Amino acid sequence: MILLRKFVTPEEAEETIQKNFRAIPVGVEVVSTDDAYGRVLAEDIVSKLDVPPFDRSKVDGYAVKSLDTFRADELNPITLKILGHVSAGEVSYLKVKRGWTVELATGAPLPEGSDAVVVLEDAHREDDKVKIFRSAAPGENVLKKGFDIKRGELVLRKFQQITVRELGVIAAIGLTKVKVFKQPRVAVISTGNELIEPGKPLPQAKIYDINRSTLTASISECGCIPVIFGIMKDNLREIKRSLEKALTTTDFVITSGSTSAGVEDVVPKILNELGKPGVVVGGLSTKPGKPTTIAVLNGKMAVALPGHPSSALIVFDLLVSPILRKMGGLTPETHGITVSAKAATRIFPAKGRRTYAPVRLVKDSFGELVAYSIPAESGAITTLAKADGFIEIPETREFIEKGEKVEVHLLGQKPS
Amino acid sequence: MILLRKFVTPEEAEETIQKNFRAIPVGVEVVSTDDAYGRVLAEDIVSKLDVPPFDRSKVDGYAVKSLDTFRADELNPITLKILGHVSAGEVSYLKVKRGWTVELATGAPLPEGSDAVVVLEDAHREDDKVKIFRSAAPGENVLKKGFDIKRGELVLRKFQQITVRELGVIAAIGLTKVKVFKQPRVAVISTGNELIEPGKPLPQAKIYDINRSTLTASISECGCIPVIFGIMKDNLREIKRSLEKALTTTDFVITSGSTSAGVEDVVPKILNELGKPGVVVGGLSTKPGKPTTIAVLNGKMAVALPGHPSSALIVFDLLVSPILRKMGGLTPETHGITVSAKAATRIFPAKGRRTYAPVRLVKDSFGELVAYSIPAESGAITTLAKADGFIEIPETREFIEKGEKVEVHLLGQKPS
Numbered sequence: 001m002i003l004l005r006k007f008v009t010p011e012e013a014e015e016t017i018q019k020n021f022r023a024i025p026v027g028v029e030v031v032s033t034d035d036a037y038g039r040v041l042a043e044d045i046v047s048k049l050d051v052p053p054f055d056r057s058k059v060d061g062y063a064v065k066s067l068d069t070f071r072a073d074e075l076n077p078i079t080l081k082i083l084g085h086v087s088a089g090e091v092s093y094l095k096v097k098r099g100w101t102v103e104l105a106t107g108a109p110l111p112e113g114s115d116a117v118v119v120l121e122d123a124h125r126e127d128d129k130v131k132i133f134r135s136a137a138p139g140e141n142v143l144k145k146g147f148d149i150k151r152g153e154l155v156l157r158k159f160q161q162i163t164v165r166e167l168g169v170i171a172a173i174g175l176t177k178v179k180v181f182k183q184p185r186v187a188v189i190s191t192g193n194e195l196i197e198p199g200k201p202l203p204q205a206k207i208y209d210i211n212r213s214t215l216t217a218s219i220s221e222c223g224c225i226p227v228i229f230g231i232m233k234d235n236l237r238e239i240k241r242s243l244e245k246a247l248t249t250t251d252f253v254i255t256s257g258s259t260s261a262g263v264e265d266v267v268p269k270i271l272n273e274l275g276k277p278g279v280v281v282g283g284l285s286t287k288p289g290k291p292t293t294i295a296v297l298n299g300k301m302a303v304a305l306p307g308h309p310s311s312a313l314i315v316f317d318l319l320v321s322p323i324l325r326k327m328g329g330l331t332p333e334t335h336g337i338t339v340s341a342k343a344a345t346r347i348f349p350a351k352g353r354r355t356y357a358p359v360r361l362v363k364d365s366f367g368e369l370v371a372y373s374i375p376a377e378s379g380a381i382t383t384l385a386k387a388d389g390f391i392e393i394p395e396t397r398e399f400i401e402k403g404e405k406v407e408v409h410l411l412g413q414k415p416s
Numbered sequence: 417m418i419l420l421r422k423f424v425t426p427e428e429a430e431e432t433i434q435k436n437f438r439a440i441p442v443g444v445e446v447v448s449t450d451d452a453y454g455r456v457l458a459e460d461i462v463s464k465l466d467v468p469p470f471d472r473s474k475v476d477g478y479a480v481k482s483l484d485t486f487r488a489d490e491l492n493p494i495t496l497k498i499l500g501h502v503s504a505g506e507v508s509y510l511k512v513k514r515g516w517t518v519e520l521a522t523g524a525p526l527p528e529g530s531d532a533v534v535v536l537e538d539a540h541r542e543d544d545k546v547k548i549f550r551s552a553a554p555g556e557n558v559l560k561k562g563f564d565i566k567r568g569e570l571v572l573r574k575f576q577q578i579t580v581r582e583l584g585v586i587a588a589i590g591l592t593k594v595k596v597f598k599q600p601r602v603a604v605i606s607t608g609n610e611l612i613e614p615g616k617p618l619p620q621a622k623i624y625d626i627n628r629s630t631l632t633a634s635i636s637e638c639g640c641i642p643v644i645f646g647i648m649k650d651n652l653r654e655i656k657r658s659l660e661k662a663l664t665t666t667d668f669v670i671t672s673g674s675t676s677a678g679v680e681d682v683v684p685k686i687l688n689e690l691g692k693p694g695v696v697v698g699g700l701s702t703k704p705g706k707p708t709t710i711a712v713l714n715g716k717m718a719v720a721l722p723g724h725p726s727s728a729l730i731v732f733d734l735l736v737s738p739i740l741r742k743m744g745g746l747t748p749e750t751h752g753i754t755v756s757a758k759a760a761t762r763i764f765p766a767k768g769r770r771t772y773a774p775v776r777l778v779k780d781s782f783g784e785l786v787a788y789s790i791p792a793e794s795g796a797i798t799t800l801a802k803a804d805g806f807i808e809i810p811e812t813r814e815f816i817e818k819g820e821k822v823e824v825h826l827l828g829q830k831p832s
Contacts, residue, residue: 089610176615194505199592
C-alpha cells in the first residue's frame with residue numbers, strides 16, 4: 001500500500017505490475033468457426049485428414065499411365081482409347097490400363113492405374129480416341145494426396161490468432177468449432193460530478209463523458225469485452241460500490257477521472273481499501289499520465305486513468321493495452337505502426353518527465369514527412385483527434401531539434 | 417458480351433470495370449454511436465455546442481482576478497479572502513470581487529468576476545484566507561469556453577471513418593446517433609460438385625469448401641456484410657437460380673470455382689444471360705487469377721473468382737476489395753502494409769503473366785529481411801497460410817534476381 005504519491009517511469013510501472021499481477025488468459029471456450037475471426041487459439045490443431053484426401057487432377061485433361069506417353073511429341077503423337085469421363089467430386093471405378101485414358105475435370109480424383117494427367121491443350125480428341133502430343137512425367141499435373149496437409153500434421157498452434165488465412169486452414173480440414181481463449185471482460189467506469197451521458201441535455205457546469213466511448217472502443221480493439229458501468233459521482237460510497245461490483249463481476253477494471261490530488265479525487269483512496277496489495281503505482285513521471293493509479297486487488301487489476309480523454313488514451317495504449325492483450329492470449333505488442341518524420345520545429349518535453357507529444361504529419365515539397373507538434377493543452381479534449389500520432393521524448397532530452405528525425409507512433413490505424 | 421476469352425491486365429480490368437460500373441455507396445442509415453465503430457460517416461458533423469461549454473479550471477486552485485495578483489511573488493505574497501469552494505460539475509453563483517477568491521477543483525466552472533486560476537502549489541491557505549505567491553496572467557490555467565470545439569464548427573467530415581478518436585469527438589458534442597453509409601451486402605456462392613461443407617462427413621472424391629470461410633471474413637474486413645448462399649452444384653439451373661436470387665437480394669455477388677474452360681465451368685456462361693452488358697472481363701493475364709470473370713448485370717456487379725482458395729484471395733485483394741470498400745464509403749486503398757526485403761533466390765514469374773508470388777519472410781544474421789518464395793502449387797490450399805506476404809513480378813521481367821530488393825505486401829495484418 002502506497003500512501004504517498006511516488007511518480008515512476010512506465011518501465012518501473014511495468015516491472016511493479018509484473019511482480020504483483022500475472023497477465024494470463026482468463027479461460028477457454030469453444031466457438032463456431034463463423035465466430036472465430038480475430039480470436040486466439042487455445043489449442044494446437046492437428047489435421048485428422050489428408051488434404052487433398054486423394055490424388056487430384058490440377059487441370060482439365062486426360063489421366064494416363066505416364067509410361068504410355070514416353071516419346072510422344074508433336075510429330076509422333078500416341079493414341080489412347082477413352083474409357084470415360086470423371087468430373088470433380090465424382091466417384092469413379094474406372095481403371096486406366098495400358099493404351100487407355102480417362103478424361104478428367106480439374107479437381108477430379110485420379111482413376112486407379114493412372115499416374116499423370118495430360119492437359120487438354122496437349123491432346124486432340126477424335127470420338128472415343130485421343131491423340132497425346134507430349135510425354136507426361138509421373139505425377140505431372142497431379143496434386144498428391146496429403147500434399148497440402150498430412151493426416152496427423154500440426155497445422156495451427158495454440159496462441160495463434162485466427163485471421164482469414166487460419167480460417168482457410170480450419171475449413172480445409174473440415175472443422176466447424178475451435179477452442180479459443182475467452183475474451184476478458186473489462187469494466188469501464190467514468191467518475192466525476194461534472195460528467196453527463198451523451199444524448200442527455202447538458203446542464204450548467206457539466207460536460208459530456210467522452211472516456212466511456214473511447215475506452216470502450218479501445219478495449220474492443222484489444223480483443224476484450226467492455227462492460228459499461230456508466231458515470232459515478234465523486235462520492236465515496238457510490239464509487240466503492242461500483243468498484244466492488246466491477247471487481248467481482250469482471251476480469252479487469254478501468255476507471256477514469258478522480259485521480260489527481262484534489263479534494264474530490266477519491267479513487268486511489270478507495271482502491272487501497274478493496275484488496276491486497278492495494279495501490280502499487282501511485283503516479284507516472286510522464287506527460288500526460290501523471291495521475292495514473294494502478295492497483296492489484298486480491299489477484300485482479302484496476303487502473304485509474306486520468307480523466308482527460310487524450311491522456312487516458314495514451315496511458316491506455318502504453319500500459320493497459322499490452323496487459324489486456326495478454327489476458328486474451330494475444331501477443332502484448334500492438335503491432336503499432338511507426339513512421340519516420342522530421343520535426344517541423346523544436347519540440348519541448350515537460351521538464352523531467354517522459355513526454356508523449358501529439359503531432360500532425362504533413363508531406364513537404366520533397367515528399368518527406370514532417371511532424372508538426374500539436375500543443376497538448378491539458379484540458380483539450382480533441383487533441384488526439386487532430387493528431388496523426390505522437391512522438392516519445394525521453395526525460396533526458398531538453399528538446400527535439402528542428403529537422404531532427406523522429407519516430408511517430410501512428411494513431412487510429414485499426415479499422416481502415 | 418464477350419464470347420471468346422480475352423486475358424487482360426489488372427489495370428485493364430479496372431478500367432473496364434470503371435466504364436461499366438459505378439462503385440458508390442449503397443445507402444445511408446442512422447446508427448447508435450455504440451454501433452458506429454469502423455463505420456463511415458455519411459454526413460458532415462457540426463457541433464451544436466461549445467466544448468468546453470464554459471470557462472473551466474484546468475487545475476485545483478484559486479479563482480482570482482488576475483489584476484489582484486500582479487507583483488505577487490515568494491517574498492511578497494498577496495492575501496485573498498476565500499468566498500467558498502466550487503467542485504467540478506457544481507453550479508455556483510459566487511462572484512469574485514477585488515480581494516476575494518474562490519477555491520476551485522479541476523474542471524469547475526470559473527466564477528463570475530475571475531479570469532485566472534492560481535494552482536494550489538503557489539498558494540497557502542490559512543482558515544478563510546489564502547496567500548498567493550505568484551502573479552497570474554489573465555486566462556492562466558483556464559480552458560476557455562469553446563477552446564476545443566466552437567459551436568457551429570465542422571468537427572467531422574462525410575466519408576471519415578469512425579475510429580476511437582472520432583468516437584471521442586462525437587461523445588464530446590453529446591451525440592448518440594450518427595448517419596453512416598450502409599454496409600453493402602455481398603453474396604458468397606461456392607460452386608463445385610466436389611465441395612462439402614466443413615463439419616459434414618467427407619465422402620469419397622470430395623473436399624471441404626474453404627472459400628466460404630475465407631471470402632466471408634475478407635468481405636467483413638472490407639466493411640461489408642457477407643450473405644452466405646452456400647455450395648452450388650455445377651448445375652446450370654441451380655447456379656442460375658442462386659445467381660438470380662443473389663443479384664436481386666444483395667448489392668454485390670461473388671462466386672468461386674467453375675470458371676475455367678472445362679465442361680463443367682458454367683458460371684461465365686450463366687452470367688452472360690443474367691443482364692446487360694454481361695461479362696466484361698473474361699480472364700486476367702495474371703498468375704494466379706487467370707480464370708477470373710467479371711460481369712456487370714443491369715447495374716450490379718458479379719465476380720467469379722478462381723476456385724483455388726489462395727488464388728481467390730489474391731484476386732479478391734487486388735480487384736474486389738477496393739470496389740467493396742468504395743461501396744461502403746471507404747477509401748479504395750486497403751492501407752496494405754508493405755515491407756522491403758531481399759529475394760533469397762531467383763524468383764521466376766509465370767511467362768508473360770503478371771505474377772503474385774507468395775513469400776515467407778526471415779531475418780538474416782544482419783537483421784535484414786529476406787523473402788523466400790513459396791512454390792505456389794496450383795492446387796495447394798494452404799500456400800497463403802504459410803506465406804507472410806506476396807511480391808508482384810511484372811510481366812516484363814524474366815525473373816527477380818537473387819538479392820534483389822523486393823516490396824512484400826504483407827498478408828493477414830488485420831486483427832492483431
